[in-house]
Amino acid sequence: MQWNLEIKINEKLYLRDPKSSELGRNILKEGILMIEEHGIESFTFKKLAQQLKTTESSIYRYFENKQLLLLYILSWYWQWLEYLIVYKTNNISDTGKKIDIVLDVLLLNTQDYIDGGPDVDKRVLHNLVIKEASKSYLSHDVSTFNENKFYKPYKDISIRIAGLFQEINPEYKYSRNLASTVLLMSRNLYFFMQNLPSLTDFPGTKEVANTKEFLKQLITKSLV
Amino acid sequence: MQWNLEIKINEKLYLRDPKSSELGRNILKEGILMIEEHGIESFTFKKLAQQLKTTESSIYRYFENKQLLLLYILSWYWQWLEYLIVYKTNNISDTGKKIDIVLDVLLLNTQDYIDGGPDVDKRVLHNLVIKEASKSYLSHDVSTFNENKFYKPYKDISIRIAGLFQEINPEYKYSRNLASTVLLMSRNLYFFMQNLPSLTDFPGTKEVANTKEFLKQLITKSLV
DNA sequence: TGTTATGCAATAGTAATACTATCATAATAA
DNA sequence: TTATTATGATAGTATTACTATTGCATAACA
Numbered sequence: 001m002q003w004n005l006e007i008k009i010n011e012k013l014y015l016r017d018p019k020s021s022e023l024g025r026n027i028l029k030e031g032i033l034m035i036e037e038h039g040i041e042s043f044t045f046k047k048l049a050q051q052l053k054t055t056e057s058s059i060y061r062y063f064e065n066k067q068l069l070l071l072y073i074l075s076w077y078w079q080w081l082e083y084l085i086v087y088k089t090n091n092i093s094d095t096g097k098k099i100d101i102v103l104d105v106l107l108l109n110t111q112d113y114i115d116g117g118p119d120v121d122k123r124v125l126h127n128l129v130i131k132e133a134s135k136s137y138l139s140h141d142v143s144t145f146n147e148n149k150f151y152k153p154y155k156d157i158s159i160r161i162a163g164l165f166q167e168i169n170p171e172y173k174y175s176r177n178l179a180s181t182v183l184l185m186s187r188n189l190y191f192f193m194q195n196l197p198s199l200t201d202f203p204g205t206k207e208v209a210n211t212k213e214f215l216k217q218l219i220t221k222s223l224v
Numbered sequence: 225m226q227w228n229l230e231i232k233i234n235e236k237l238y239l240r241d242p243k244s245s246e247l248g249r250n251i252l253k254e255g256i257l258m259i260e261e262h263g264i265e266s267f268t269f270k271k272l273a274q275q276l277k278t279t280e281s282s283i284y285r286y287f288e289n290k291q292l293l294l295l296y297i298l299s300w301y302w303q304w305l306e307y308l309i310v311y312k313t314n315n316i317s318d319t320g321k322k323i324d325i326v327l328d329v330l331l332l333n334t335q336d337y338i339d340g341g342p343d344v345d346k347r348v349l350h351n352l353v354i355k356e357a358s359k360s361y362l363s364h365d366v367s368t369f370n371e372n373k374f375y376k377p378y379k380d381i382s383i384r385i386a387g388l389f390q391e392i393n394p395e396y397k398y399s400r401n402l403a404s405t406v407l408l409m410s411r412n413l414y415f416f417m418q419n420l421p422s423l424t425d426f427p428g429t430k431e432v433a434n435t436k437e438f439l440k441q442l443i444t445k446s447l448v
Numbered sequence: 449t450g451t452t453a454t455g456c457a458a459t460a461g462t463a464a465t466a467c468t469a470t471c472a473t474a475a476t477a478a
Numbered sequence: 479t480t481a482t483t484a485t486g487a488t489a490g491t492a493t494t495a496c497t498a499t500t501g502c503a504t505a506a507c508a
Contacts, residue, residue, distance in 0.1 A: 016484090023485075039364040044465065055486055060467075134358050140263040142419045155422050174438045176425045177413060181442070184412060185405050192404060195366045198379050201400045214398045218405070221445040240455095247456075268494065279457055284496075 005116035007079045012148050013072045016062045024062055026052050028118040031069055036128040040070055040135060067141070071150050074136055076117050077129050078153035081105055082160060084113055095168045096220075102161060103215055106186040107208045130187045158183055169223040178222055182215055189214070229340035231303045236372050237296045240286045248286055250276050252342040255293055260352040264294055264359060291365070295374050298360055300341050301353050302377035305329055306384060308337055319392045320444075326385060327439055330410040331432045354411045382407055393447040402446055406439055413438070 018024030030051050035043050043066060045059045052059075063069040088101045104110045108126045118125070137151060145151065162179035165172060172178075189211045192199040202210040242248030254275050259267050267290060269283045276283075287293040312325045328334045332350045342349070361375060369375065386403035389396060396402075413435045416423040426434040 021484075042364060045467090046465075055488090056467085057469085057487085058485055061484080065466075131362055134362060137420065138355055138358060138415070140266060146420060151420060155420065158423050174425050174441070176423060177409075177435070177438045178442075180413065180416060180423045181405065181409050184408065185401075188408060189401060189404065191362070196361060196370060196375060196379065199382050199400060199404045201398050211401070214401045217398070218402075218442065218446060221448070222442060224445070245455075269496085270494075279459090280496085281458085281498090282456055285455085289495075 005080070005083060005114050007076055007083075007117060009072055009075050009079075010149055010152070013068050013075065013150065014063055015060075018062050018072070023052070023054060023058060025119065027059055027062055027069070028073070029120050032073055032118055032120045032125055032128055035070065035073070035132060036124050040066060040132050067136070067139070070132060071136055071145070073118070073125070074129065074133055075150070075153045077125055078157050080113075080117060082153070082157040085157070085160065087114065089164075095164075098164060099168075099216060099219055102164065103182075103186070103212045106183065107190070107212055109208050109212060130191050133187060134184070154183075165219070165223060172223055174222070178219065182219065186211070186215060229304070229307060229338050231300055231307075231341060233296055233299050233303075234373055234376070237292050237299065237374065238287055239284075242286050242296070247276070247278060247282060249343065251283055251286055251293070252297070253344050256297055256342055256344045256349055256352055259294065259297070259356060260348050264290060264356050291360070291363070294356060295360055295369070297342070297349070298353060298357055299374070299377045301349055302381050304337075304341060306377070306381040309381070309384065311338065313388075319388075322388060323392075323440060323443055326388065327406075327410070327436045330407065331414070331436055333432050333436060354415050357411060358408070378407075389443070389447060396447055398446070402443065406443065410435070410439060 016024065018028050027048065031043075031048055034048055034051065045056050045066060049056045049059055063072065084105045085102055088105065089098045092098055092101070108123065113122055115122075133154075137145075137154075139145070158179045159176065161182065162175040165175040165178055189200055190208065193202065193206070193211070200211075201214075240248065242252050251272065255267075255272055258272055258275065269280050269287075269290060273280045273283055287296065308329045309326055312329065313322045316322055316325070332347065337346055339346075357378075361369075361378075363369070382400065382403045385406065386399040389399040389402055413424055414432065417426065417430070417435070424435075425438075
């Protein structure tokens with residue numbers, strides 16, 4: 001039996017459901033590859049159309065603009081990640097182990113992920129998120145987007161992680177701050193190691209294990 | 225006697241020294257105001273030129289493009305901040321107090337800063353940095369910019385803070401990771417409180433004191 | 449005093465971006 | 479079969495991100 005994870009995306013993010021057609025699915029797939037490779041700034045619907053041998057106007061029928069396409073992709077990713085956390089921590093009582101799982105998921109330090117969603121290598125998607133996720137809210141439109149609940153998946157995963165911290169130490173006053181920190185640094189420390197290694201303690205290594213150990217210490221020492 | 229802080233900026237960041245003329249200084253001043261207000265994405269040299277009642281081409285004589293203008297501004301800011309840290313921690317031996325000072329500087333939780341540099345309210349500049357600093361390295365040009373040492377001021381302040389941690393606990397293995405974390409979160413938690421408050425523990429308050437307390441705990445508990 | 453940099457304004461022009469609109473045709477659902 | 483919908487093809491617009499040229503005013507210099 002095959003399981004396929006269905007993730008519901010905020011309908012305001014798209015004009016036409018990209019999952020409903022071949023073209024739509026290709027926009028997601030090729031869009032992810034191109035944004036990951038060249039960054040959202042130099043990505044255009046025209047370039048994507050050329051790649052897909054279709055037209056700009058066809059793409060505009062699915063997404064109002066590239067920012068909303070990006071938010072669609074990010075929404076899928078964060079919901080997928082939250083599902084992985086829920087799934088993998090289910091029935092586990094050892095809180096230390098739970099933290100390990102959360103960190104492994106955030107760092108994509110694992111092979112066995114449930115598939116579904118856009119037909120791309122999840123590691124490519126992960127790299128896209130590392131580079132582009134922060135830009136999605138560090139934008140002038142943050143308040144409009146927030147009113148439209150475009151950041152809900154990100155908030156949800158953050159609040160869920162905070163809940164775990166709260167469970168471990170109900171007295172701790174900064175669960176949400178700490179969750180935001182872990183979420184953001186799990187992306188940024190990887191980026192720094194790759195691009196600005198002197199901002200980290202283990203330049204050179206592509207090992208994610210050090211980052212995990214650092215974040216784990218940060219959490220456990222904070223929660224004592 | 226008046227002190228005026230002179231900060232040296234990487235010469236590759238500009239074509240003509242903006243400090244050397246009235247127009248140059250106005251580009252910095254009005255540029256900061258406009259980028260802070262509208263964000264780097266919708267900011268253009270044309271709009272700035274209109275504001276300054278000059279022409280686009282005149283501005284292009286000072287800066288190759290808006291990204292380099294932003295990097296110029298950020299370079300100035302980070303060097304200014306590092307100077308503040310050095311100045312204010314000088315002759316202080318109590319390490320707890322030193323951490324307090326560092327956090328107050330990073331959060332601009334202080335009135336008495338040495339002036340100099342662009343003739344703008346330093347709080348406006350600080351707000352600009354909160355919103356725009358991360359974008360400056362989460363860019364496709366990060367490697368080129370890094371080769372040109374455009375991120376040196378950011379690295380310098382980060383490494384200096386890491387050095388302080390190392391001083392407090394020479395055994396601690398993650399000084400640089402922790403410094404990067406504190407530097408990034410001092411910006412992001414403020415942004416979250418303003419824009420995505422459910423990512424923090426103290427929505428509603430504009431108080432920076434909670435963020436400071438959180439970061440202080442993070443540091444002190446990590447360094448025990 | 450005339451010469452020469454220089455700094456800046458004015459104007460023009462280009463390729464790319466971020467769309468919007470219209471119409472025809474192909475696929476499909478009623 | 480007809481009606482609906484999706485896509486393709488083409489065109490067009492305002493804005494962006496520049497580059498290039500010319501000419502004028504002023505300050506420095508000889």
